[in-house]
Amino acid sequence: MTERAILGVAVIGTGKMGADHVRRIQEVISGARVTALVDVDAERAKSVAARVDGCTVHTDPAAAMASTDVDAVIVASPGPAHEAALLAAFEHDLPVLCEKPLTPDAASALRVLEAEQKLGRRRVQVGFMRRYDAEYMKLKSLLETGQLGRPLMLHNRHRNVASPPGWTSEMLINDSVTHEMDVTRWLLGHEITAVTVLAPTPSGNAPDGIRDPQFLLFETDGGAIVDVEIYVNCGFGYQVQAEVVCERGTARVGDGHAMVTHAAGRWGGTIAQDYIERFADAYDREVQTWVDATRRGEVTGPSTWDGYAVAAVCEAAVQALQEGGRVPVALTERPALYA
Amino acid sequence: MTERAILGVAVIGTGKMGADHVRRIQEVISGARVTALVDVDAERAKSVAARVDGCTVHTDPAAAMASTDVDAVIVASPGPAHEAALLAAFEHDLPVLCEKPLTPDAASALRVLEAEQKLGRRRVQVGFMRRYDAEYMKLKSLLETGQLGRPLMLHNRHRNVASPPGWTSEMLINDSVTHEMDVTRWLLGHEITAVTVLAPTPSGNAPDGIRDPQFLLFETDGGAIVDVEIYVNCGFGYQVQAEVVCERGTARVGDGHAMVTHAAGRWGGTIAQDYIERFADAYDREVQTWVDATRRGEVTGPSTWDGYAVAAVCEAAVQALQEGGRVPVALTERPALYA
Amino acid sequence: MTERAILGVAVIGTGKMGADHVRRIQEVISGARVTALVDVDAERAKSVAARVDGCTVHTDPAAAMASTDVDAVIVASPGPAHEAALLAAFEHDLPVLCEKPLTPDAASALRVLEAEQKLGRRRVQVGFMRRYDAEYMKLKSLLETGQLGRPLMLHNRHRNVASPPGWTSEMLINDSVTHEMDVTRWLLGHEITAVTVLAPTPSGNAPDGIRDPQFLLFETDGGAIVDVEIYVNCGFGYQVQAEVVCERGTARVGDGHAMVTHAAGRWGGTIAQDYIERFADAYDREVQTWVDATRRGEVTGPSTWDGYAVAAVCEAAVQALQEGGRVPVALTERPALYA
Amino acid sequence: MTERAILGVAVIGTGKMGADHVRRIQEVISGARVTALVDVDAERAKSVAARVDGCTVHTDPAAAMASTDVDAVIVASPGPAHEAALLAAFEHDLPVLCEKPLTPDAASALRVLEAEQKLGRRRVQVGFMRRYDAEYMKLKSLLETGQLGRPLMLHNRHRNVASPPGWTSEMLINDSVTHEMDVTRWLLGHEITAVTVLAPTPSGNAPDGIRDPQFLLFETDGGAIVDVEIYVNCGFGYQVQAEVVCERGTARVGDGHAMVTHAAGRWGGTIAQDYIERFADAYDREVQTWVDATRRGEVTGPSTWDGYAVAAVCEAAVQALQEGGRVPVALTERPALYA
CATH class of the missing domain: 3.40.50.720 (NAD(P)-binding Rossmann-like Domain)
Structure with missing residues (x-):
């Protein structure tokens, strides 16, 4: 070289x-x-x-x-x-x-x-x-074979141990759910057309005033329904999971089941504690x-188009969180460069 | 005797x-x-x-x-x-x-x-x-210990191989999701206060005119958010799963992982094919x-109250399916007999 | 009636x-x-x-x-x-x-x-x-289909929380491993022809003088090799597992993976604490x-034949434990009544 | 740079x-x-x-x-x-x-x-x-914490889809089980002191004259008992698993449970087909x-010492395969350089 x-x-x-x-x-x-x-x-x-x-x-x-x-x-x-x-x-x-x-x-x-x-x-x-995680890549490859049929629904879980100081309710969307927005668009090959955000009574783990967890719903131009649980103060670990439900089967990634132990009355394993452990x-x-x-x-x-589309979905999601109800996403026309 | x-x-x-x-x-x-x-x-x-x-x-x-x-x-x-x-x-x-x-x-x-x-x-x-399934009973017991904290969300999956002849879109709610309505009320100890129903483009497996799958959202008087995926023509098996997300942890039942085989390039096991196999x-x-x-x-x-409350949630869900949007559930006052 | x-x-x-x-x-x-x-x-x-x-x-x-x-x-x-x-x-x-x-x-x-x-x-x-446990029955049924080919090896695990007072090294064989002797004969349809017993340095959990755990090897008249880990003071739970290795695949029962929790940095579930919980x-x-x-x-x-055959294997196993080496099993001829 | x-x-x-x-x-x-x-x-x-x-x-x-x-x-x-x-x-x-x-x-x-x-x-x-596989490294780290107590037994599985042309019964030991010999010594920190090899009636998948599978037993100077199933013509995949049984618990690696699918009546996932997929x-x-x-x-x-010790264990194992019975392993004294 x-x-x-x-x-x-x-x-x-x-x-x-x-x-x-x-x-x-x-x-x-x-x-x-x-x-x-x-x-x-x-x-x-x-x-x-x-x-x-x-x-x-x-x-x-x-x-x-x-x-x-x-x-x-x-x-x-x-x-x-x-x-x-x-x-x-x-x-x-x-x-x-x-x-x-x-x-x-x-x-x-x-x-x-x-x-x-x-x-x-x-x-x-x-x-x-x-898009570069081995499990998500495997999931994408499986979907591309078409053997499970057309994707109908996508269920996502995104959990963090604790939010950094200074986080707001909007940052759950802008900093964390952006990943699921991109994953949705990439895995399904659809654009997101509308967003609804629901939130349960906040967890006792959440800092005062932060609506954590939240539950987001995306509708897509390919007719799929996508849900995202985002919970950034779950306390127990860093977990990112996705399950695609297709016409003829489902596929799930993110279980993180590497080493299994039996001890002290329990079977199972450890959960990653941060994104570096999970996504290095x-x-x-x-x-x-x-x-x-x-x-x-x-x-x-x-691409830049992907960055732009996620920014537009974020704006709709933040509005849905603040005002309630279903908020449509308005995208400019997709330029030929990003076809 | x-x-x-x-x-x-x-x-x-x-x-x-x-x-x-x-x-x-x-x-x-x-x-x-x-x-x-x-x-x-x-x-x-x-x-x-x-x-x-x-x-x-x-x-x-x-x-x-x-x-x-x-x-x-x-x-x-x-x-x-x-x-x-x-x-x-x-x-x-x-x-x-x-x-x-x-x-x-x-x-x-x-x-x-x-x-x-x-x-x-x-x-x-x-x-x-x-309520009499060993796994659901175990989940209920765990929640009652309080060790995971307050329940915030409940994710349900309910899949059937194929719908019987003559089914309608409403029957997914009235015949199948009724179980999840009762499970929600029983597991969480909450009443359901509003229902939203979304539906992706129907699966190619669904008979003409049937909106299958559907994705339902329940809000509860205890501040929880509950979602139910109902898919009655999934083709691959009968699957009923529930995952409760509490403040300090989650618990999931319904994986059905009894015997594990390794053969023909795959690990895993068989999925029950009907409710009799799963729930006998x-x-x-x-x-x-x-x-x-x-x-x-x-x-x-x-109790009769449970039967009545589920009937009322069903009516709201069917209306939400037919008209779109969020439909509140109106219950009569709970009689002392069922306190 | x-x-x-x-x-x-x-x-x-x-x-x-x-x-x-x-x-x-x-x-x-x-x-x-x-x-x-x-x-x-x-x-x-x-x-x-x-x-x-x-x-x-x-x-x-x-x-x-x-x-x-x-x-x-x-x-x-x-x-x-x-x-x-x-x-x-x-x-x-x-x-x-x-x-x-x-x-x-x-x-x-x-x-x-x-x-x-x-x-x-x-x-x-x-x-x-x-023979009446749902998982073992499932395993037996699978073997009988022949779809995995002929069984070659059978790996067994048998773990108890703690041995009752007064147990001896021989009782691990006579009281516990008898189940695996019967399982071997029933699952494979073979008679056991020789036994070897090895024992690691005893666990610190074992009462003084008790050789616990032990590792037994059975040879069968159908040419299979069977191993049994018996550990009756493992402390963490009651676990019985069997994995059959056939020509074209393997099958394992006994994982006991019913409810899965995520909490306190761990995923997994609880292990049964006694045979009543596991085998009720x-x-x-x-x-x-x-x-x-x-x-x-x-x-x-x-049958009575099964009871007799297991008694004969026990005697060989106890001798192998006490004297070391490989001990053949001598059975009388099988009467027509038990053909 | x-x-x-x-x-x-x-x-x-x-x-x-x-x-x-x-x-x-x-x-x-x-x-x-x-x-x-x-x-x-x-x-x-x-x-x-x-x-x-x-x-x-x-x-x-x-x-x-x-x-x-x-x-x-x-x-x-x-x-x-x-x-x-x-x-x-x-x-x-x-x-x-x-x-x-x-x-x-x-x-x-x-x-x-x-x-x-x-x-x-x-x-x-x-x-x-x-020693550089993430799962084995995790297992080694867990053992080093001592939280499960002293290792008593180690169960290994090593399966290949098919042996290359020209393989002999001895090559199962010299080419494949050498990994488990090193893993045993590294994980447990023990030297292997004796080897026994048993072999069931060969699989119908095995080429004529090849004793496949084999079942090896190692005794160690730390008082542990180690077993290795080696099956190089299993047909269904490449699988390497290890389960350590310690005084207070067990730990297993190699399940390979990354993506889970539900389709065609089965849950589970795919098995790696070769060592490159598994160990890249x-x-x-x-x-x-x-x-x-x-x-x-x-x-x-x-180190060179590790290479030498494995070579010595191999020689004992091949003798045990050919002659039957238990064969002790004779090692030279360990030089200070490799202390």
């Missing part, structure tokens, strides 16, 4: 997620290295850079992108900073792996969508990493797939 | 369900015998009676109830005949095991409720036999429990 | 097992009643009789058997008393359900075998109740099957 | 396993590249080299090892060639990942052991890749761990 063939990556944002991507590229990923780090907090960027041989540090994404040893960009800064970073990458014609959300709202997502269309080709892979492989596969595609000159995976 | 101590039972209705109760009392149940059979079709009653020593045959329930060797009554006739049979049993002061539904609609159920109140004591056990033990336990209680002079189990 | 048709049963032995059979016949079984109780301890028999209408009490089995309202006998006395009780039943030409062991050793079992042959017809069902249904089915067959004038189920 | 920091690897042997390691290092592993390929069949080496930028091709391992851009060696040639390759690597002071077996017999393994001792430090990681992650982790350790200047993982 010649030096040239190693992908030089600029990582924008060196917080928890960005620093983890740096570690991943250094220690796990084949065929890439970190050549630039960007953070508005230069000190934070420098402290991460101290563990990386020969990478430059910047406070401005565009400066990093101008560097000759930057071949591609990972955007891991806070959501509100994504639009500017993406537009800068478009200007430098660099491929991007953009952490979710694409942008914080549908209007800004639409601007990015339009900018990418002007380029005339895809530059962005959005970080919906469920999916993140690794996501980034390796992106590196491999980028080195081949391709862009694959979840 | 003296002859007197053996409970003499009149079985009203000798169709599939009635004949099965006759067999059960003859071959499985301890402490009871069939002493009278009733059917408007006397020939059908006679052919069942041919397998029972010393039982009389009648076309009129009241005639059977007047017999001195009838100590108790099982009502297994079609739903529209239940009201008259129950009122006759009240007149003869006989305890009754009444197959579900109590009566076909809330108004007639209310009349039975009022008649029983005039007696001043319970005479009726309604045939909601899920529950029916046996239901009837044995009724016989035992009756011999002790007691009436236990699901 | 006429009075005559109810089977009158004498129960010999009113200890734990006998008293449980009395309760079972009174409260669970259809078509039988207890008409006589026998115990060398007359007071114990009387105290059990106090809960049964109209049954007589005896200290001599033969006296009970002479009673006109005794149609059949359950032998639940200690093993050393079985031979006399069985021979007395043969004299009175009464069908017997004999708790395991048939007799305490192969020589006495052989005497019973010969006495029954002189009668020229089977009178005894031996209490190997695993099997005991009920065993006795109901015996009552039904007896009322039809038939004798079915495990 | 500077060019110097990327580990240059010579792969010796470019057959199926060697070629797979080349692909792995190219596409999966972080921090290494293939710089030399060695095969006695130069054409085969060249055709693999065609897919690798800038690597040299050799027919002599020593020539490759002399190259300045070779920092470490993977030995994936046939077993009989291992000894020479290992000794050459010792001469060049290069760290080695040596595919199992270390060498084909205990005598040659002992020579390698002695040669490495003369170096005075470990150079070899043997390719017992089970373990191979990746094995090689990444070796690369990481090597770059840090360390040697970790299964």
Whole structure:
């Protein structure tokens, strides 16, 4: 392998997620290295850079992108900073792996969508990493065989041990259920057309004022009904499950039944305690797939359109939570680029 | 055991369900015998009676109830005949095991409720036999310990291989989901206050014009959200599952994982093909429990109130299916007799 | 049902097992009643009789058997008393359900075998109740279809929470592994031809001097290899599992996966704590099957030959435990009566 | 990352396993590249080299090892060639990942052991890749906590769809059960002291003359009893399971229960069809761990001692298979280097 063939990556944002991507590229990923780090907090960027041989540090994404040893960009800064970073990458014609959300709202997502269309080709892979989980991939493959018939319903469970400080009722939707929105669209190949949100009396585990758990219903343009239980203060573990009900059978992933013990009057096993334990492989596969595609000159995976569509569904879901009832989702027409 | 101590039972209705109760009392149940059979079709009653020593045959329930060797009554006739049979049993002061539904609609159920109140004591056990399934009993016991905290959500699955000829979209609710209505009320100890029904594009397995599957949502006066997937033409088996999500944990029954095989590239087991395979033990336990209680002079189990409340929820659900949207459930005040 | 048709049963032995059979016949079984109780301890028999209408009490089995309202006998006395009780039943030409062991050793079992042959017809069902467990029955049925091919190996696990006071290393074989000996012979349709016993360093849970656990190997005349883990002080629960490995697949029973919970970082369920919890249904089915067959004038189920063969395997296993190495099993020729 | 920091690897042997390691290092592993390929069949080496930028091709391992851009060696040639390759690597002071077996017999393994001792430090990681499987690692971690008490027994299952052409009865032991020998020693921290092999009448699936399945018993110097079912023509899938029975509980890995489907009357999932499907992650982790350790200047993982001990157990097992009975294992004293 010649030096040239190693992908030089600029990582924008060196917080928890960005620093983890740096570690991943250094220690796990084949065929890439970190050549630039960007953070508005230069000190934070420098402290991460101290563990990386020969990478430059910047406070401005565009400066990093101008560097000759930057071949591609990972955007891991806070959501509100994504639009500017993406537009800068478009200007430098660099491929991007953009952490979710694409942008914080549908209007800004639409601007990015339009900018990418002007380029005339895809530059962005959005970080919906469920698509790279081995179990979800298996489920997708099974559905594609058609052997179970057409999907009719999709039941999702999404549980976290505890919500971080400062969470709001809306963040259950915007930060967590976004994964199920993408999963719904990807697994079924449908767009979501309406959202209803119900919420039981909040759990005693939930911080004051937070409506946790919630129960969301999606209707799709393919005639499917999708439900999502989101419970971010369940206390007992991190659990993500999906069950597709098709005409002739069902398939479920996420049981997490690896090692079975018998002890103290019980059979069973342990539940993962966070997304890193559950989805570390999916993140690794996501980034390796992106590196491999980028080195081949391709862009694959979840697109800007997917990021935009999820942003639009989020807005409807938040309205449904706040106002009650069923809220339709309005999407712009799907551009040919994302057909 | 003296002859007197053996409970003499009149079985009203000798169709599939009635004949099965006759067999059960003859071959499985301890402490009871069939002493009278009733059917408007006397020939059908006679052919069942041919397998029972010393039982009389009648076309009129009241005639059977007047017999001195009838100590108790099982009502297994079609739903529209239940009201008259129950009122006759009240007149003869006989305890009754009444197959579900109590009566076909809330108004007639209310009349039975009022008649029983005039007696001043319970005479009726309604045939909601899920309460006698070992797994549901275990789930109920667990919830009663309180160790998982308050129940927040209940997810139900109810799947049949194929619907009988002549089924309508409404019968998915009236004949099948009634079980989940009772299970919801019994497991959670809540009344259902509103119903919403969604339906995906029907399965290709469903007969023309039948909306199958359906997805129902119940709200309860205890602040829980309950969902029910009902799919009566799934083709692959008979499956009934329930998962309660409580504040500190979840519990699920109905996986049906008895024998595990490894063969032909697959691990797993077989799925029951009908309710008899899945719930034979529950029916046996239901009837044995009724016989035992009756011999002790007691009436236990699901009451006339339970039968009435489910009838009222059914009416709301059918309206929700037909008209869309969320339909509230209006119950009369709960009489002290059923407190 | 006429009075005559109810089977009158004498129960010999009113200890734990006998008293449980009395309760079972009174409260669970259809078509039988207890008409006589026998115990060398007359007071114990009387105290059990106090809960049964109209049954007589005896200290001599033969006296009970002479009673006109005794149609059949359950032998639940200690093993050393079985031979006399069985021979007395043969004299009175009464069908017997004999708790395991048939007799305490192969020589006495052989005497019973010969006495029954002189009668020229089977009178005894031996209490190997695993054959009446729903899961083992399912496994047997699957093997009989032949769809997995010929059985090659059988792996058994048998675990108890704790051994009763006074247990010896030999009792793991004589009291517990006898079930697996019968299961092996019944499931595979083979006779056991040799036994090897290995034992790890005893568990810290085992009482001083007890070799617990043990690991037994059976060779069969059908060319199968069978292993049995017996561990009677495992502390965590009562577990009985069997896995048959056939040419084209395997099948396993005994996982006991009824209700699944997620709580406190773990998924899974509870393990039964004793044989009553695990096998109550099997005991009920065993006795109901015996009552039904007896009322039809038939004798079915495990035979005197089965009781004898297991006694012979036990003797070989105890020798293998004490002396080490592989011990062949010597059986007399199988009489035509048990073909 | 500077060019110097990327580990240059010579792969010796470019057959199926060697070629797979080349692909792995190219596409999966972080921090290494293939710089030399060695095969006695130069054409085969060249055709693999065609897919690798800038690597040299050799027919002599020593020539490759002399190259300045070779920092470490993977030995994936046939077993009989291992000894020479290992000794050459010792001469060049290069760290080695040596595919199992270390060498084909205990005598040659002992020579390698002695040669490495003369170096005075470990150079070899043997390719017992089970130790890098996530489930086995979890099992090992659980045992190390001690919460289940001391391990008493270990039950292993090892099943393959079909044996390759040319397999012999001995190869079930030498090629397959070697994994369980290493797993036993690693999981329990015991040496194996005696082996017994039993074999049922061979499966109809087994090629003529092959004793398949076999059932092996290991006794250990820690007082544990270990059994291994090896069945390499089971037809239905590739399955590797281990269940440790400890004083206070058991733990099992290898169920492979990822996605659960319900269809066509069955619940369950698919079984892996080969070791690549089941253990791809373990191979990746094995090689990444070796690369990481090597770059840090360390040697970790299964040692030359482990390779030697397994070779000695194999010899005993083959003798036990051929001659019957229990065969003790004689190991040389464990050198301090491997303490």
